[in-house]
Amino acid sequence: MxxxxxxxxxxxxxxxxxxxxxxxxxxxxxxxxxxxxxxxxxxxxxxxxxxxxxxxxxxxxxxxxxxxxxxxxxxxxxxxxxxxxxxxxxxxxxxxxxxxxxxxxxxxxxxxxxxxxxxxxxxxxxxxxxxxxxxxxxxxxxxxxxxxxxxxxxQPSEPAVFSVINQIIQSNGIASVPELAASSFLSTRQFERKFKAFSGFSPKLFSRIIRFQSALNAYGDKEKSLTEIAYECGYYDQSHFIHDFKAFSGDHPRFYFSGRTEGTGYRDV
Structure with missing residues (x-):
């Protein structure tokens, strides 16, 4: 592969x-x-x-x-x-x-x-x-x-919400959405509407998905436990980590990080 x-x-x-x-x-x-x-x-x-x-x-x-x-x-x-x-x-x-x-x-x-x-x-x-x-x-x-x-x-313009979306991605979903929203100088309702139009999801759901993606990137690191991965990716406890991971991937994180699950071959290259 x-x-x-x-x-x-x-x-x-x-x-x-x-x-x-x-x-x-x-x-x-x-x-x-x-x-x-x-x-x-x-x-x-x-x-x-x-x-x-x-x-x-x-x-x-x-x-x-x-x-x-x-x-x-x-x-x-x-x-x-x-x-x-x-x-x-x-x-x-x-x-x-x-x-x-x-x-x-x-x-x-x-x-x-x-x-x-x-x-x-x-x-x-x-x-x-x-x-x-x-x-x-x-x-x-x-x-x-x-x-x-x-x-x-x-000839695209760049609304303030672009920067917010970027910061959530760069922080692996850990950035404070309320603080970022305030920095965009938009009302809460305007911010959420624009955020969804440009990202496809609400700020909360988008942040959860980006946080999950950051956890996926820990694949192959044999030195970290699931608990360490969960906390480093911004999860407050392991139960929330497991819940999101199963919802977004279909696998329990323990099985995924074992390397035995389907579709991970490209990560081993």
């Missing part, structure tokens, strides 16, 4: 956290199961090789898209593939969706629209270019040109 990230250009760094690539050769008779976790940030996804089935309830499956958007989410999803695959992703800051595409973040919360549903004919043209690209460098170029053009067309 091969997984790596690529930094965006300076022009995109305010809106794109990273580009990433995940490739894997699936062994015969051993399908790969990938699990996406709750995340406060949306992603553009392009499957340039192979195509996944989403595993639904009651043992049902549904063919996933070739290309699309994985909106910011508060739950996990599971996907299965029986062939070799390659994926190119664009990991966005939450406010990038309204800035780049003129769509409120709330419209894609917990949703996974395909790229044509999301962007129309523009999405179809982008998908074709990404699928025909000769390799990673060309995909980065195609995607960077597309996103930089979106910025030029939309």
């Amino acid at each position: 091969k997984y790596f990230t690529i930094s965006p250009s300076p022009a995109l760094a305010r809106y794109v956290r990273s580009f990433w690539v995940l490739e894997h050769e699936v062994s015969v008779g051993q399908p790969y199961i990938h699990r996406t976790m709750a995340d406060g940030c949306a992603e553009l996804i392009f499957h340039y090789k192979g195509r996944f089935d989403e595993l639904l309830a009651n043992d049902k499956t549904e063919l996933s898209f070739n290309s699309g958007v994985h909106g910011q989410s508060q739950s996990f999803r599971r996907f299965l593939i029986r062939e070799d695959f390659g994926i190119f992703g664009v990991y966005l800051y939450p406010f990038a969706v309204p800035v780049l595409f003129g769509i409120p973040s709330t419209e894609i919360s917990n949703e996974m629209p395909d790229i044509v549903t999301f962007l129309g004919n523009t999405g179809a043209e982008l998908e074709e270019k990404m699928m025909l690209a000769a390799g990673t460098s060309e995909r980065v170029r195609v995607m960077s040109e597309f996103l930089e053009n979106c910025l030029r067309k939309n």
Whole structure:
């Protein structure tokens, strides 16, 4: 399995956290199961090789898209593939969706629209270019040109709430939301409305998801106990940590950090 990230250009760094690539050769008779976790940030996804089935309830499956958007989410999803695959992703800051595409973040919360549903004919043209690209460098170029053009067309302003969202991400969800709200010089009602429009979630839920994501990043650190991880990530006690972790990942944290759960192979690379 091969997984790596690529930094965006300076022009995109305010809106794109990273580009990433995940490739894997699936062994015969051993399908790969990938699990996406709750995340406060949306992603553009392009499957340039192979195509996944989403595993639904009651043992049902549904063919996933070739290309699309994985909106910011508060739950996990599971996907299965029986062939070799390659994926190119664009990991966005939450406010990038309204800035780049003129769509409120709330419209894609917990949703996974395909790229044509999301962007129309523009999405179809982008998908074709990404699928025909000769390799990673060309995909980065195609995607960077597309996103930089979106910025030029939309000429984005940066509301004060952008800074608040960024600070919550940079603090791994531990920042005081009331204090950040006060610093935005907005009333509580205005702040919560703008925050949800640009992040997709309420400030409280968004902070919980970012805190959970910070806990995921402790994967592979064998020297820390679950209690230490919980406290370092801002949880007041282990019971709250376990509750959020199970809600956002589908796994008990003890099982997840054991390395035996599905879909963590890329973290071991």
